[in-house]
Amino acid sequence: MTDRHISPDVRGAAIKLKGAHGSCYFLQDKRCRIYNDRPHFCRAFPVNVFVGWRIQLNANLSCRGIGLPGESLEDIGNDLLNGFGQERLASETATAGRVFSDFIRNCRDAAVSQSFTSLRETGKLLGDELVDPLGLSRLLTYAETGRTAQNSPARDIVKRVRRTDPEANIEERALIDGTELFDLPDLSLLPVYVDEQLTWRIYRLVGKEIVEYALAEDGKIDERLRTDPSNVELITMNGGAKAAMKDYVGTVNSRDCFLGHAAYLCDSENYDFNFAQVYLGALANNALDLWWRSSFLAHLKSKDELGPAEIREGLVFFDMDLLDLPTIGAFI
Ligand code: SF4
Numbered sequence: 001m002t003d004r005h006i007s008p009d010v011r012g013a014a015i016k017l018k019g020a021h022g023s024c025y026f027l028q029d030k031r032c033r034i035y036n037d038r039p040h041f042c043r044a045f046p047v048n049v050f051v052g053w054r055i056q057l058n059a060n061l062s063c064r065g066i067g068l069p070g071e072s073l074e075d076i077g078n079d080l081l082n083g084f085g086q087e088r089l090a091s092e093t094a095t096a097g098r099v100f101s102d103f104i105r106n107c108r109d110a111a112v113s114q115s116f117t118s119l120r121e122t123g124k125l126l127g128d129e130l131v132d133p134l135g136l137s138r139l140l141t142y143a144e145t146g147r148t149a150q151n152s153p154a155r156d157i158v159k160r161v162r163r164t165d166p167e168a169n170i171e172e173r174a175l176i177d178g179t180e181l182f183d184l185p186d187l188s189l190l191p192v193y194v195d196e197q198l199t200w201r202i203y204r205l206v207g208k209e210i211v212e213y214a215l216a217e218d219g220k221i222d223e224r225l226r227t228d229p230s231n232v233e234l235i236t237m238n239g240g241a242k243a244a245m246k247d248y249v250g251t252v253n254s255r256d257c258f259l260g261h262a263a264y265l266c267d268s269e270n271y272d273f274n275f276a277q278v279y280l281g282a283l284a285n286n287a288l289d290l291w292w293r294s295s296f297l298a299h300l301k302s303k304d305e306l307g308p309a310e311i312r313e314g315l316v317f318f319d320m321d322l323l324d325l326p327t328i329g330a331f332i
Pocket residue numbers: 017024025026027028031032033034035038039042
């Protein structure tokens with residue numbers, strides 16, 4: 001590691017501060033040992049800049065410090081943008097804009113295109129379906145089987161989704177996808193949940209059980225408990241939980257990086273599906289993933305109903321991973 005790597009002025013350079021199992025090398029007793037010289041990325045956290053066909057600021061909602069007094073996300077965002085300078089931002093946007101133009105042309109050639117505005121409008125109109133078991137089943141079935149003409153208006157897509165038979169078994173999918181999440185041999189790749197006491201918890205599938213470990217800063221792991229994932233069901237959400245989840249899904253629907261992720265999926269599926277199917281399928285899968293993670297954490301605390309606080313915990317566990325998804329466009 002050189003001075004340059006930890007200079008707060010270096011932007012956009014890749015840095016690797018990994019200690020054991022991915023914890024930061026400079027972390028000690030839950031404090032940063034180089035706080036005044038911490039790198040640019042840490043200064044900006046939880047705000048980051050996404051460059052797609054335009055520039056958008058995102059906040060990482062996994063951060064437990066969001067909303068604490070004395071911290072203005074807007075100020076951090078403005079500092080970030082000023083620090084990059086107009087020239088760099090213009091050049092990054094021109095590069096990413098070309099990739100998006102290629103994507104749009106490919107969609108048009110395959111007759112699967114959909115305007116970004118109508119996709120977002122559709123996501124908004126389907127907000128209730130995205131937090132409801134039947135609605136999620138309809139959306140996932142539509143994503144796989146619904147035929148959609150290119151450039152359909154939002155209201156037509158919504159009608160099509162609402163007319164779809166809800167064939168997808170969401171309990172089964174949530175369990176399979178949720179369990180797969182923890183089926184990785186490398187501990188540093190497992191999703192991290194930072195609990196209320198700021199202890200890092202990681203979960204790994206071992207045989208047929210999910211094992212919870214507390215991860216210490218020196219990389220030592222301490223087994224806490226074991227649970228059988230087949231006992232984890234999607235726990236019923238009360239009205240407050242549904243409102244919290246709808247609010248979050250609305251945020252995801254407005255993120256350019258998420259649209260870029262759906263574009264990435266559309267491209268990797270060889271433009272076989274209308275972009276609306278891919279986009280809504282990804283939105284529904286993310287809502288289901290958040291519901292399952294919230295249920296998983298609540299199950300460990302023996303809760304039998306999800307309220308807004310349980311969804312918030314699920315979000316702390318989830319949003320970090322969502323912002324890590326492969327995407328067209330880039331965080332700089
Ligand atoms: S702020 Fe956190 S991640 Fe950044 S250098 Fe310090 S300890 Fe590491």
